[in-house]
Amino acid sequence: NAGVTQTPKFRILKIGQSMTLQCTQDMNHNYMYWYRQDPGMGLKLIYYSVGAGITDKGEVPNGYNVSRSTTEDFPLRLELAAPSQTSVYFCASLDRSYEQYFGPGTRLTVT
């Protein structure tokens, strides 16, 4: 199993541009999550999904959108990028024993 994979690994965006962060898991987990991690600030939940077609907001959803058309994929969309969205983004999935599996992260810089 590849686990949770994320693309791209790095990206630099200009203010106002848009992009989609891709996330795929091959473990057939229903629950998937997007977090952002800023230095010294821990993980903040952006959006999560409990299954295909179902998504919900986390702590910091403003400026982001998600969709979940399949069990495997959970892309995160940034519209009108702002410097405050400079961060490391982690996608994760959760199995039935509550173990959370994380992807390797996407480092995003908005200038």
Place this chain on the structure above:
Amino acid sequence: QKEVEQDPGPLSVPEGAIVSLNCTYSNSAFQYFMWYRQYSRKGPELLMYTYSSGNKEDGRFTAQVDKSSKYISLFIRDSQPSDSATYLCAMIPPYGNKLVFGAGTILRVKS
């Protein structure tokens, strides 16, 4: 008040020391407790997992849960430079769908 409190450190210890990492929490519904280890520029990975109160040992690592005090600990014996990382505590109630994470403690083990 945050649901989970964790001292961000950094905690700096000499090689071979016993390390104690701690989290306190406010939600008595939490039943599943985890410790994640995150190396620099990597995603978090599950290190230890405990259910309810008590101790769990795995090699040099011991996880301890005291539900009466709402306090969890991770002990690392004979610490090694390779243990240098950020350690995040996480917890979830039964039937929950979102882990609640501490801010993470930065640990540095000096040789």
